[in-house]
Structures are given as structure tokens and as C-alpha cells.
Amino acid sequence: MKPAPFRYDAPATLDETLSLLAEAGEHGKLIAGGQSLVPMMNFRLARPGRLFDLNGVAELDFMRVEGARLRIGALTRHAAFHRPPCEGPTGALLAEVVRHVAHYPIRQRGTFAGSIAHADPASEWCLVAATLDAEIVARSRAGERVIAARDFFVASLATALRPDELVTEVRLPVLGARWRTGFCEFARRAGDFAIAMSAVALRLDAGIVREARVGVGGVEDRPSRQPAAEQALAGRPVSPAALAEAADAAAREVKPMTDLHADAAYRRHLVRTTTRRALERAAA
Amino acid sequence: MADRRYIGVSHKRLEDRALLTGAGRFAADLSAPAQLHMRVVRSPVAFGRLRGIDAAAARRLPGVVVVWAFADVAHIPPIQIRLTKIGGLEPYQQTVLARDYVRYVGDPVAVVFAEDPYVAEDAAELVVPDIEELAPCICATDPPGEFMPATLPGVSTEVAVVRKSYGDLAAAFAAAHRVVELEVAVGRHTGVPLETRGALAEFDPASGVLTMRGAAKVPHYNRGQVARMLDMPDEMVHLIEGHVGGGFGVRGELYPEDVLVCHAALRLKRPVKWVEDRQEHLMATNHSRDQCYRLRAAIDARGFVLGLEAEIFSDQGGYVRTHGVTVPDLAAAMLPGPYVVPAYRANVHVRLTNKTPAGTYRAPGRYESTFARERLLDAIAHALGRDPIEVRRTNLVPRERMPFDRGIDTLGTRVVYDSGDYALLLDKLLAHLDYERLKAALAARRAAGERVGLGLGYFVEKSGLGPADKAVVSIDAAGTVEVVTGAASIGQGIETAMAQICAEVLQVPLERIRVVHGRTDRIDYGMGAFASRVTVMTGCAVQAAAEALREKLRAAPSGTPAAAEGWFRADHMTYPYGIHAAVVRLDPGTCAVHVERFVVAYDIGRAVNPMLVEGQIVGGAVQGIGGALFEELVYDENGQPLATTFADYLMPTLAEVPPIEALVTEDAPATQNPLGVKGAGEAGINGAGAAIAAAVDDALGRPGAVTRLPITPVRLHRLLAAGG
Numbered sequence A: 001m002k003p004a005p006f007r008y009d010a011p012a013t014l015d016e017t018l019s020l021l022a023e024a025g026e027h028g029k030l031i032a033g034g035q036s037l038v039p040m041m042n043f044r045l046a047r048p049g050r051l052f053d054l055n056g057v058a059e060l061d062f063m064r065v066e067g068a069r070l071r072i073g074a075l076t077r078h079a080a081f082h083r084p085p086c087e088g089p090t091g092a093l094l095a096e097v098v099r100h101v102a103h104y105p106i107r108q109r110g111t112f113a114g115s116i117a118h119a120d121p122a123s124e125w126c127l128v129a130a131t132l133d134a135e136i137v138a139r140s141r142a143g144e145r146v147i148a149a150r151d152f153f154v155a156s157l158a159t160a161l162r163p164d165e166l167v168t169e170v171r172l173p174v175l176g177a178r179w180r181t182g183f184c185e186f187a188r189r190a191g192d193f194a195i196a197m198s199a200v201a202l203r204l205d206a207g208i209v210r211e212a213r214v215g216v217g218g219v220e221d222r223p224s225r226q227p228a229a230e231q232a233l234a235g236r237p238v239s240p241a242a243l244a245e246a247a248d249a250a251a252r253e254v255k256p257m258t259d260l261h262a263d264a265a266y267r268r269h270l271v272r273t274t275t276r277r278a279l280e281r282a283a284a
Numbered sequence B: 001m002a003d004r005r006y007i008g009v010s011h012k013r014l015e016d017r018a019l020l021t022g023a024g025r026f027a028a029d030l031s032a033p034a035q036l037h038m039r040v041v042r043s044p045v046a047f048g049r050l051r052g053i054d055a056a057a058a059r060r061l062p063g064v065v066v067v068w069a070f071a072d073v074a075h076i077p078p079i080q081i082r083l084t085k086i087g088g089l090e091p092y093q094q095t096v097l098a099r100d101y102v103r104y105v106g107d108p109v110a111v112v113f114a115e116d117p118y119v120a121e122d123a124a125e126l127v128v129p130d131i132e133e134l135a136p137c138i139c140a141t142d143p144p145g146e147f148m149p150a151t152l153p154g155v156s157t158e159v160a161v162v163r164k165s166y167g168d169l170a171a172a173f174a175a176a177h178r179v180v181e182l183e184v185a186v187g188r189h190t191g192v193p194l195e196t197r198g199a200l201a202e203f204d205p206a207s208g209v210l211t212m213r214g215a216a217k218v219p220h221y222n223r224g225q226v227a228r229m230l231d232m233p234d235e236m237v238h239l240i241e242g243h244v245g246g247g248f249g250v251r252g253e254l255y256p257e258d259v260l261v262c263h264a265a266l267r268l269k270r271p272v273k274w275v276e277d278r279q280e281h282l283m284a285t286n287h288s289r290d291q292c293y294r295l296r297a298a299i300d301a302r303g304f305v306l307g308l309e310a311e312i313f314s315d316q317g318g319y320v321r322t323h324g325v326t327v328p329d330l331a332a333a334m335l336p337g338p339y340v341v342p343a344y345r346a347n348v349h350v351r352l353t354n355k356t357p358a359g360t361y362r363a364p365g366r367y368e369s370t371f372a373r374e375r376l377l378d379a380i381a382h383a384l385g386r387d388p389i390e391v392r393r394t395n396l397v398p399r400e401r402m403p404f405d406r407g408i409d410t411l412g413t414r415v416v417y418d419s420g421d422y423a424l425l426l427d428k429l430l431a432h433l434d435y436e437r438l439k440a441a442l443a444a445r446r447a448a449g450e451r452v453g454l455g456l457g458y459f460v461e462k463s464g465l466g467p468a469d470k471a472v473v474s475i476d477a478a479g480t481v482e483v484v485t486g487a488a489s490i491g492q493g494i495e496t497a498m499a500q501i502c503a504e505v506l507q508v509p510l511e512r513i514r515v516v517h518g519r520t521d522r523i524d525y526g527m528g529a530f531a532s533r534v535t536v537m538t539g540c541a542v543q544a545a546a547e548a549l550r551e552k553l554r555a556a557p558s559g560t561p562a563a564a565e566g567w568f569r570a571d572h573m574t575y576p577y578g579i580h581a582a583v584v585r586l587d588p589g590t591c592a593v594h595v596e597r598f599v600v601a602y603d604i605g606r607a608v609n610p611m612l613v614e615g616q617i618v619g620g621a622v623q624g625i626g627g628a629l630f631e632e633l634v635y636d637e638n639g640q641p642l643a644t645t646f647a648d649y650l651m652p653t654l655a656e657v658p659p660i661e662a663l664v665t666e667d668a669p670a671t672q673n674p675l676g677v678k679g680a681g682e683a684g685i686n687g688a689g690a691a692i693a694a695a696v697d698d699a700l701g702r703p704g705a706v707t708r709l710p711i712t713p714v715r716l717h718r719l720l721a722a723g724g
């Protein structure tokens, strides 16, 4: 369990990093928290020829609210969310979700943007990004582009990023006071990757759902919004029946994967449970 | 002045200072100047004909010293069986590198020695075995096939059938009020010490002595084997134990890697270091469990078992390793457990498959057989509409029948339960649980819609396997006492326990006593640590040696250095017993099982250090819960192991287990040894699967629903989907 040989560089600036990425092409890899990459390298499932360490690039270490956006810089660790990073439902959701991301020591190193770039189908942050329509800001020497979450996650561990691109930040909407959020995850043990999870956000007006966002993760090869579940809620009062219908709709629509810990039928069952519970928490 | 008591006191562990201050020295901490690093090349396929090894590219890699395949070590005999040497097993023993066939994913096919561990791993990747793949067998209930068809034609993968019986089974079934049958299985688990295997071997040309550090469990036995296999006199080989990060039965048996490290140090004339990684551990170190039980019981109208017939299938994996048929033997001998069962017959089909070879793991053959037997008792209760506790009472061996001769042997000793009051322990457990109140409370919660349940598993343990142990106790002019034993420490606290026994005799403070263990260079005889034997066997030898020393000192002026030797011999094991009780809550939405309460009631005979006993129980219970709910070494249909990391082999963490309640009693001291002690090592794990299965049944309201461990969410989902 030792990595294959690689060359290591620790650039100090973003420009330097982008040059290194451009020069290395397919052989180069960024390392942020290393909490996904290093295990994969040790198992020799990943064997980058060159490794560029982001941790010295101080300009990427930020998190701030600007307007209605929470801007999460590439070096923001999971642990930064142990307390709500902003007011309102978005901050509350992030602080709730972070408790499910791995274990305490891992959260001190692993980064939000690293999770997004890594695109594990069971990553909580990827689910939050998909559910809240995050914007992913990608930079290369050729310039910057902003990628919508729905276009960013392509498949398991695959994204729209090009090898010479770096995620400089991820932007989340700071939801207003009318929004309610909820999250529910099932994993075999505390801190394990989710077998299924749901994140929801409801905009309520006098008890009526005006807008619904229902996201499911850990179930398909990437996190997804669930339009049928969202439609089941829109325009209706938050009644147990509406929540149950939405949960049923999500369970019906997903195409669950099968692995060692769950077959498709069980995952579908879990989607109903996690969606229902996430909605109940949002509505509570 | 009255003697000070040391036995029975919860002294803090003498060994902890070094461990807690980071001064522990485990195998991976050892290094020697100019050492080489060993890396094993393992078979990527489950079964196949090994046609050759291409190591040319690996040999060319800078830093690689040598690469060996079977031809380079052909003169080394296969690894012998240590326990239960029944005849006919020789063809199934494992060679240190595969010869003509590979028989599991992880089977060593070649070995690389390099200047650093990274290069060793790079080189190992470049070694290409040429293997003609064959269809693997991955299920012991499938018909047996051929072990190595081309080279050993006709040699069956059913290596033995272990048979045990007594009483008139035909008469029992003829007289039966009813016959209750069931089939249950326990999945594949393994002991997962935090410290993986590792070793550092050094040859000293000046003295001609070969030393292997990183030994564990049975250093003396392994010393003899290494010497024999490498054709050296015993006294020129030494095995030395450092700190050991857990054993659980798997660590410290003699494995191919141990022999390869030693052989390389001799041949290459350089120190050789090897540290197993976790992925290797999960596919190369012994596995265990993986048994299927088909039981038929003839019962009378009260549920008393008149006769029990068992057909058992034990999956031993690719080869027969050092444990021979120990696990099947113990399974068959201990299946009747605490019950009278006047007539009995068990046939255990010991079968090889194309999975990692299996051996013992904490409560070998008992975790499984207790699960099967207690499932059966629950099924009997259900069949008759009786309370499961009452059915157990009907069957328990009464105190008046102690010592109770079971009428069969195991591990070469007659199974005679030396002492016990099984009904009393049950009463004490029920009182501890406040059983009637608990039952009512659970019923009320169920009525309110919760899925909660209570289950019990009763078991008899065995401990203190002979034949003998030796200790030497000495005192120097300054009054420092040294206790030299042939025992091994796998983390269980033997330094403390042995010091307490010695202190009780000599009346010297514990701080003045040093305990030596796990060193073949300090004592010529030793049996090591397994089968919950150390406190009984080594403890009694220490007591004997200390008493002999006390006699010598009586006449001598104070300050006289002296030493004395003590032995303890035993033909029979001693039999502690216990009950596990679990309260669980099912979440039908997630199909998870939450263990709300877990109680272990256990009669230890006499506790040398109650805190250490409790520690053993708590740790064992956590592992037992792991086996019941989380841990499973799953294989796909091609024989590929799917759980080779901690992301897939799930051991419970603090978040998954409740505080374990230990109810330790001393009602039935051992009659076979002067201390009256029985072993503690396997108390916490034995009945965990049984208790949790019964609790899940109860929560489901469906007796007999659980037929297989672990009860994973997927399996519970199928049960819930089938039964609503």
C-alpha cells in the first residue's frame, strides 16, 4: 500500500499552479486535502506522474458571502462548516450536512472543492451542490468558466473539468428566510459514505410550497434533482400526504446502483425513507 | 500480619505506561541497519494452474536484490498443522510459495526483496504470473471437487469429515413428541488486529543465530517449525515478541511470510523486514467462521431435547493451515452447549474452497455453534408455544450433574464440564435485566409501533488447554522479582495478571515484579497464548514457581538471590459459561438494527483481575456485534474477495455499540487447577450472534426469521419485504 512513483511540486500561487497543470496535461493531479486522492494512490488505483499541492496557494483559502452567494474557496476544509458559514437556511443545511462527511480528523484536511472535483456519487457536498444549483468556477491558463452543477457531474468520479482546469471556488445561493431545508442520510456506520441520502429545500408561503428542490445522492452514478418529487410538492400545503407522495415519486424515479452494501431494491426503499425524512425535517 | 491480597483486585495494567506514552514497539517500529524489504506477489485469481512466473522486469528494477518463485524455495517443506493433526491432511498443507496451482486470491506466488519498501512494491507489480484460470468453488455446501486436479488427481476438496456422537439417537427420534429442523449459517469473518502481521529477521554470522522479531501467540512452537523447515537446530533460532497489537486467533500462527522472511535473512545475509498492509491482511491472514448448520432435534412435549443430529459444513478456504480441523472439531464438540442432550451425532464436512484459508478466530467453532444451537432452542420454544427461557431451563445441565462428562473429545481432551450452576447464572441475568419489567416495556413499545426485541444466547466456553506450562521466578539481591514465562502477550494484560499471582504468593509489591513472555531465548518451554489458556495454565505455573521460591527463601538470609521453577499440567480443560442478552430496535425505514442494550453474564470461576476480565468481555462483545450485524468477507462468483479494505469490511465503532454491561460471577470455581480460575478471552463474543438474532426475531415478531449472520440491512430488507 505504497503509491507508485510521482514527482511533487508545491506551487505558491494560482498562476504557477495553472502553468504546472497546463504543462503536465494528463499526468498531473492536484492534491488538496488528500483524503480521497492519497488512499487511491496507495491502492495504486490512481497513479499520477506529477502531483501539485494546492495547500500553499493562499489566495484559494477563503470563504465569504457576497450578495446572495456563499463563495467557498478551494482550500476551505470540511471542518469550516462545523458552524454555519452564513445566516439562514443555507448555513443551517451546511452545518447539518457536515456531520455526515467522514470523520473528525478527515474533516480537518479534506476540502469542500476537493469533494466536488472528486465527484464521488455518495459525496454529501456534491448532493448539496446539485440540490442548490451550485456554480463551480473553473480556471485554466486559458481563462475562467462557470459551470452549473447540473452540467458538472458527469458520472461516478467524472466531471466536466478538463485536466488543465482547477476549481477555484464553489458558489452556493444564500437562501432567504422563506426557505426550509432538510437532510437525511443512511450509512452502515457513522462516517461511512452514504448508501442513500436526500437533501431538500422548500420555499414556503403561508404553509404552501411555492418552490421545491429535492436531491438524492449515493444512489445513482451522480447526485440528482428529482423533478417528479418536486412536482408532487409544488403548489401544495406541506401535508404528510404530500411529503409521502414526493418520497414515493423519488423512489420510483431513481435508477439505483448495486454494490456490496446495497442492492437496487433496498436502495430504492432507502430513497423513500431518506426523502420522506428530509422533507419532514424541512417542514418541521 | 495478614497477607495482602493481589488476586481479585482490579490493578491497573503494568503494560500500559509504555503503550500510553507512545513507547510501544510493534513489528513495524523495528528496523536494522542495511535491512531489505520484502513484498509478496499474490495470485490475482481464485483458482488456476500456475504455468510460470515472469520476473525479468522486476529483477531489472534498480534497488531490487532478488525475486523468488517456488523453484527458489522448493526445498522448504510445507507448513505443518499445529493442532488437531488428524491423518490425511498432509496433501492440503500450504507451501510457502505456490507450486503448480493457486487456490485463492492472495495466494503467494513470488516474493521480492528490495532496498526500500516502495521499490519492493513497484517491483512486485512487475512480476507477472502466468495462470490458466479454472472455475473456482466458493461454497462449502456445493459438491466437493478436486484440490489440484492435474497434479494430485482424485484428491478431494472434502478434506475430512469430523464425526462425534454419543447416546442412542435412533431411540431418541423414535420417542420424539416432535422433530424440529433448521438450517442456519454464519458468514465469513476474521480477527482484525489493529496491528497487521510483520516481522524483522536477522542472521548473526558470528553466533550463527537467526532471530525473528515480531513474533506473537506461539513463539516456541513457531521457533521449532522455522528451525525444522530451514534445517537448523532449535537453539540457533529465536523468536521474540515485542508489543503486539491484538491477535484474536489469527495473528501469530505460522504463515508463509514468516518462513520467507527467515529464509531470506539466512540466505541473503542481510536483515529482512516485512510489514503486511491492510488489504493483504484481509486476504492473506486466516479467515474464520463460514459454517452452515443443518440441525434436527427430537424433542419431548416440554421441549426437552432427546436427541440432536447435526450436519455441518465448514469452509476452510484454499488450504489446511496450522489449525488443521480445530474449528470443525470445536464446533462439533461444543454444539450441545449447556444442555443435557442425551443423544447426539454431528458430522462436520471440512471442505476447501477457493477463498482465503481459514483458522481460528476468538471463540472458534463456538460463535457459530452457539448461534445454531440457540436458534434451535428458540425454534423449539416457538414450535411448542413455550417461553424461550423456560425451554432453556428445561434443558440446562443441572448443578447436581457436575462434573458433567459430555461423552466426546475435543482437541485431544475429554469434554468434562468441571463445574457450573447454569440455572443460577440465568436467574442472576434475569434479575439484572429486571426481565419481566423489561419484557413488558418492550411489549408496550411494540404496541406503540416500535420494532424492538430482546434475545438471549446461552453458551459454555472452554479454556485452559494443556498439556503443560512452565515458569521460572527469581529474586535478585535488590529484591527485584523476575517471572519468566513461555506465554505470549497479544494485548490481554498477562504481565499484570502474572505479576498479581506471583505477588500474592511472595507478598511483594507489583512494581517490583517484571514479567517476561514471548521470548524463546529466555525459557526453553512455552505454549504461548491461545484458547483462553494463559491465566489458567501459565498462571498456575507461576503460582507453583513462586511457591517453590518462597520455600527456598524461608531458610535463606534476606537479600539472598534465588530462583525456582514451577510447572502446571492439565489433561482436561476447564469450562466457564455465560449468557448474552441483547435489546435491539429495528428501523424499518432504513433496515438498520440498533443495539440498545447488550449484557454479558459470565461465570469466570475466579477473577485474577476483574477489570481485565471486563475488558476482555467488552472487546469481545464489540467483535461479536460486528459479526452479527456488520462484518462479512464477501466473495463474488469468480472468487474475488469484495471486502479487502476497511471501507467494505465494516467493524463496529463506538457509534454502533451501546455500553456493554458485564455481569461477572464467581459461583463455579474451576476444580482442575489450584487457582480456581477459568479463562476470559472468549466470553464476550461467544453468544453475541445468537442473542442479536433472537432479538431481531423478537422485534420482527417472527420467530426463526434470522437464519444467517451478519444481519445486514440488505438481508433485513428482504426479510421485511417478505413478511411485511
Ligand SMILES: Cc1cc2nc3c(=O)[nH]c(=O)nc-3n(C[C@H](O)[C@H](O)[C@H](O)COP(=O)(O)OP(=O)(O)OC[C@H]3O[C@@H](n4cnc5c(N)ncnc54)[C@H](O)[C@@H]3O)c2cc1C
Binding pocket: A029, A030, A031, A032, A033, A034, A035, A036, A037, A038, A039, A054, A074, A100, A101, A102, A103, A106, A109, A110, A111, A112, A113, A114, A115, A117, A118, A120, A122, A123, A124, A125, A165, A166, A167, A168, A191, A192, A193, A194
Ligand atoms: C475514511 C474516509 C471516509 C470518508 N467519508 C466521506 C463521506 O462520508 N463523505 C464524503 O463526501 N467524503 C468522504 N471522504 C472523502 C473526503 O471527504 C475527502 O476529503 C474528499 O472527498 C476530497 O477532498 P480532498 O480535499 O481531500 O481532495 P483530494 O483527496 O486532495 O483530491 C481529490 C480529487 O480532487 C481533485 N481536486 C482537489 N481539489 C481540486 C481543485 N480545487 N480543483 C480541481 N481538482 C481538485 C484532486 O486532483 C483529486 O483528483 C472520506 C474519506 C476517508 C478517508
